[in-house]
Structure formats: C-alpha cells, structure tokens
Amino acid sequence: MLIKPFAAIRPREDVAAQVAALPYDVYDRTEARRAVEGKPLSFLNIDRPETQFAPDADMYAPEVYAKARELFDARVEDGTFVCDEAPCFYLYELEMDGRVQTGIVACCLIDDYLNGTIKKHENTLEAKERDRISHIDALDAQTGPIFLAYRDNAQVAQLVEQARSQEPLYDFVADDGVAHRAWRIGAPADVEALAQAFAGVPAAYVADGHHRTASAVKVGLARRAEHPDYDGSEEFNYFLSVLFPASELAILPYNRVVHDLNGLTVEEFLARVQDTFEVLHKQSQLLDPVDKGAVGMYVDGEWYGLGVLPELENDDPVAGLDVAILQERVLGPVLGIDDPRTDPRVEFVGGIRGLHALEHRVMLADESAREAGTLKERGPAVAFAMFPTSIDELMAVADAERLMPPKSTWFEPKLRSGLFIHRLDD
Incomplete structure (x- = not known):
C-alpha cells in the first residue's frame, strides 16, 4: 500500500509534553473542560474548542470551530508549533506498563480506504462525522492521527529499527505514565526506502479512529469536487495516520x-x-x-x-x-x-x-x-x-468485509493529538 511523507506542523521540542493531548473523543464535555484548566498549550483546547465557551453554548456552532482555527493560528504565530521544511516520515513510539509499540507517522491515500486496502471493522455515525468534518475544514488540517495496524513486515521492521537508533525528536512521559518518543526520517534515501518497503504491505486495518478516517475521506472527496482539475498530488487526497505492526498491539476489553x-x-x-x-x-x-x-x-x-x-x-x-x-x-x-x-x-x-x-x-x-x-x-x-477481542479477530472480521458490534475494541495506549499535524492547504 502507499504511504506518503509530509511536512508536519508539530510542537517545539521543549513544549511537546504540554501540547500533546489525549484524543478528543475520550472525554465528555465536562471532562474536557476540566482537562484544559490551567493548560493553555494543551491541544485539547483546539480539539475541543467548546471548552472556550460557556458550558451551555452550542458545541457545534460555527463560531466554535472558528475558535479552533483562531487558537491554532495563534500557536503557529507564537512559535509553539513549527513546520518541517521538507516532507518526512516520523516514528512515534509509546510505552505503557513495559510494553512498547512503534508506529510510522505518514499520510495514507483516501482511495486506499475507498477500495478496501485500508480496512474497517466498525460502522460510523453521521453526527460524529459532521463534527470532525467541520473541525478539519475550519483548520484546513488533520490533527488527530488515525491508528492503523498492519501485519508484520521484516523489511519495514528493519528500517524502523535503524531510525530508532538516532537521537529522538521527542522524549517525554505524560501525566498518565505513558512514555512518548518520536524520531524524524528526513533523508531522501531513507524516505524512499521506507516508502518502497511499505509498498510490500498488502493492507492496513483501522484499529482506532473510524470516525476520524471517514471524516477525513469525506473532506478529501468534497475538495476533489471543488477542484475538478486535481491531479492526486494535493494534500487533501491523503489523511494523517500512524501505522503499527499488529504484533506490538494490545486490545483491552x-x-x-x-x-x-x-x-x-x-x-x-x-x-x-x-x-x-x-x-x-x-x-x-x-x-x-x-x-x-x-x-x-x-x-x-x-x-x-x-x-x-x-x-x-x-x-x-x-x-x-x-x-x-x-x-x-x-x-x-x-x-x-x-x-x-x-x-x-x-x-x-x-x-x-x-x-x-x-x-x-x-x-x-x-x-x-x-x-x-x-x-x-x-x-x-x-x-x-x-x-478482550484479539487483533487477529479484528483483522479476520475486516478481511471478511464484515463489521463488529459497536464498541468491540479498546486500544491502549491512546495516540496523542497535536504532536503531528497534516495541513491540507499546502
């Protein structure tokens, strides 16, 4: 399957721990408001912009999404976020209770989701999709990576291990005790080698983030309709992902x-x-x-x-x-x-x-x-x-083009939002 490097917008190394936030959908409205108190750099302020309004305000109002864009632009302007100059791949490693999983941060083609190369195992709800569609449109960016799994590949594993031997870009432990480390893969030869190795991976599976995936794909299709002369190279043809080898993943009940x-x-x-x-x-x-x-x-x-x-x-x-x-x-x-x-x-x-x-x-x-x-x-x-449902059961359901009952899997640790942002308007 195809993975593409991108020039990430990402936090400065010295503030990454303050910016990184759990995904928007692990909180209810009260929990989100409480979580951002005293944490102005937390990406949750941008991911859940209704926290900036009165508790009874309409959390889906246009001005709420406009506030997300205002906060995002302000963090870029004040240097909290920087942008890499050249397209890169990144590694994102999480360690929880002594178990380590290392994923490739990349952009995946929306057509691979549409044609079944990227497989799903759950249906989505339109109301939840609309929220993330509005968020992506307002920011012109994808901010929450899709958690994908793939069957282990020896060539990919070797290249990942080589990249992990370098000095990390980020290395911090979050308040919940989960360690987060990241590396940049920027040398053109290394980028090409990883892309070529991943071309030998036949499929990937949405582990966590079905609504984010569906929303990103729908935004891409809408922008194709708005730009009938698109040639496929535009960033809106891709969505932000982190791809992990299946053997490293654990599912909780x-x-x-x-x-x-x-x-x-x-x-x-x-x-x-x-x-x-x-x-x-x-x-x-x-x-x-x-x-x-x-x-x-x-x-x-x-x-x-x-x-x-x-x-x-x-x-x-x-x-x-x-x-x-x-x-x-x-x-x-x-x-x-x-x-x-x-x-x-x-x-x-x-x-x-x-x-x-x-x-x-x-x-x-x-x-x-x-x-x-x-x-x-x-x-x-x-x-x-x-x-807990096993990762093998998940892949078997997806391979059969079937769907699990709702809420069948809970993956831990959760990927943090705000560490890697994919801009659509470049």
Missing part, C-alpha cells in the same frame, strides 16, 4: 453496563442468561474474565463467572465474537437493547477504567432508579466484563 433488567427480576434474568452461558461460579469480589468465551457479570451486588455454552461456540469471524454472542443472545432478546449504538439504557466502559468502574456505574444506576421509584418495576442494573 470494552465492557457493558445496562441500566435495568427490562422488567425482569434477578432470578428471572439469571434463568434467561443460562440459555447462553453456564454459571461457573459466584463471588462478591471483582471477577475478571481470563479467556475467550468467559464473561464476568455483576448484578445485585454479586459477581457471576459465565462461560459460553459449548454448542454456541462459532467459527464465524463475527458471530463467534464474545461481544456478538452477548449482544445477539442477551442484550437484544433479554434486555431489549436492539440497537446498542443509540439505546440510552446501555453504557460502554473502556477496560482502562477497570472493574471498579463497572460496580460504581451499576450502583449509580440502581440508586437513580431507587430514587425515581422504578427499581422494583425495571430491575437493577447489570454490568458485563468482557474478555
């Missing part, structure tokens, strides 16, 4: 909390659950699934260890996923969650937040229902702790 039992008593619900899962054990302590087919369930103050019934195990790349079995046999028919993308009764909790977060959310939901007088009528909340 994406857990579920349902705010009531759909009118069932706990006893009735447990009986229905046993049509799909064997109850292996019951305990009051936290219960973390240890293998595929295992699910931890927390309801009414107790944890239940569940195992998928053998006759329901499935080799189909989608139907065999733990999250699919849970959705198709429990969340949908038993709890009434027919569309998990839009039903407000279901909440998705990233595995990075831990199992205590599931207990906390269940208790909050139960208390809210108790205060409203609906606990007896609707039943208590229930949480499901999932075993």
Whole structure:
C-alpha cells in the first residue's frame, strides 16, 4: 500500500509534553473542560474548542470551530508549533506498563480506504462525522492521527529499527505514565526506502479512529469536487495516520453496563442468561474474565463467572465474537437493547477504567432508579466484563468485509493529538 511523507506542523521540542493531548473523543464535555484548566498549550483546547465557551453554548456552532482555527493560528504565530521544511516520515513510539509499540507517522491515500486496502471493522455515525468534518475544514488540517495496524513486515521492521537508533525528536512521559518518543526520517534515501518497503504491505486495518478516517475521506472527496482539475498530488487526497505492526498491539476489553433488567427480576434474568452461558461460579469480589468465551457479570451486588455454552461456540469471524454472542443472545432478546449504538439504557466502559468502574456505574444506576421509584418495576442494573477481542479477530472480521458490534475494541495506549499535524492547504 502507499504511504506518503509530509511536512508536519508539530510542537517545539521543549513544549511537546504540554501540547500533546489525549484524543478528543475520550472525554465528555465536562471532562474536557476540566482537562484544559490551567493548560493553555494543551491541544485539547483546539480539539475541543467548546471548552472556550460557556458550558451551555452550542458545541457545534460555527463560531466554535472558528475558535479552533483562531487558537491554532495563534500557536503557529507564537512559535509553539513549527513546520518541517521538507516532507518526512516520523516514528512515534509509546510505552505503557513495559510494553512498547512503534508506529510510522505518514499520510495514507483516501482511495486506499475507498477500495478496501485500508480496512474497517466498525460502522460510523453521521453526527460524529459532521463534527470532525467541520473541525478539519475550519483548520484546513488533520490533527488527530488515525491508528492503523498492519501485519508484520521484516523489511519495514528493519528500517524502523535503524531510525530508532538516532537521537529522538521527542522524549517525554505524560501525566498518565505513558512514555512518548518520536524520531524524524528526513533523508531522501531513507524516505524512499521506507516508502518502497511499505509498498510490500498488502493492507492496513483501522484499529482506532473510524470516525476520524471517514471524516477525513469525506473532506478529501468534497475538495476533489471543488477542484475538478486535481491531479492526486494535493494534500487533501491523503489523511494523517500512524501505522503499527499488529504484533506490538494490545486490545483491552470494552465492557457493558445496562441500566435495568427490562422488567425482569434477578432470578428471572439469571434463568434467561443460562440459555447462553453456564454459571461457573459466584463471588462478591471483582471477577475478571481470563479467556475467550468467559464473561464476568455483576448484578445485585454479586459477581457471576459465565462461560459460553459449548454448542454456541462459532467459527464465524463475527458471530463467534464474545461481544456478538452477548449482544445477539442477551442484550437484544433479554434486555431489549436492539440497537446498542443509540439505546440510552446501555453504557460502554473502556477496560482502562477497570472493574471498579463497572460496580460504581451499576450502583449509580440502581440508586437513580431507587430514587425515581422504578427499581422494583425495571430491575437493577447489570454490568458485563468482557474478555478482550484479539487483533487477529479484528483483522479476520475486516478481511471478511464484515463489521463488529459497536464498541468491540479498546486500544491502549491512546495516540496523542497535536504532536503531528497534516495541513491540507499546502
């Protein structure tokens, strides 16, 4: 597949740690406002510009995106951001809990997404796309890199290792303990060698950033329509990506909390659950699934260890996923969650937040229902702790041109925004 070097807009080395910010979509509105307090250089100010307005302001108003452009231009003007003179590739390495993953920062062709060379495993929501389309258009730039995975390639790995032997461009540890390092690959011969090596990689997979990818592609297509004489070299034909070898990646579980039992008593619900899962054990302590087919369930103050019934195990790349079995046999028919993308009764909790977060959310939901007088009528909340989907399962689904259920994967560590920016108007 094709990867292209670019002249990144990026923070000065001495302020990179202050600029780098977690992706815009890991925060709700209150969390984003809190996260930028006292941090004027944090890129989250630009990524979530509604933080600069009153809490009740329309976060999608044109003036909000105009504010993002104003802040971005100001950081370029005051020298917080610099721009490399020549197109380069970059390496971006993250280290978390002793595990290291090193990706290539590059631009990918929107046509490779359209023709399936860059494969997806999730659908996107139009409302979320519109936000990032407006953000890209306002800044004339892509600011949040797409997290892509590819099957390991020995030639690419050798070139990456050579580049890592040089002095890093950035080297800092963020407040959450994740270490971030980056290198620039700027010598023309090295740039060409890496591009040629990557031409031998047959496909890449969207690991994290489906909405950012779809938005970047739609902006590119719109600009092609505005410039019918385009020749393919324009920057709007490409989108900002970081490509990681699959063997270095780890997926955390994406857990579920349902705010009531759909009118069932706990006893009735447990009986229905046993049509799909064997109850292996019951305990009051936290219960973390240890293998595929295992699910931890927390309801009414107790944890239940569940195992998928053998006759329901499935080799189909989608139907065999733990999250699919849970959705198709429990969340949908038993709890009434027919569309998990839009039903407000279901909440998705990233595995990075831990199992205590599931207990906390269940208790909050139960208390809210108790205060409203609906606990007896609707039943208590229930949480499901999932075993993480594997990277092999993700690639198998994408290769089959299928889609996973929503919120099937949670990648950690998260790529930081603001370290590498791809300008579209060059």
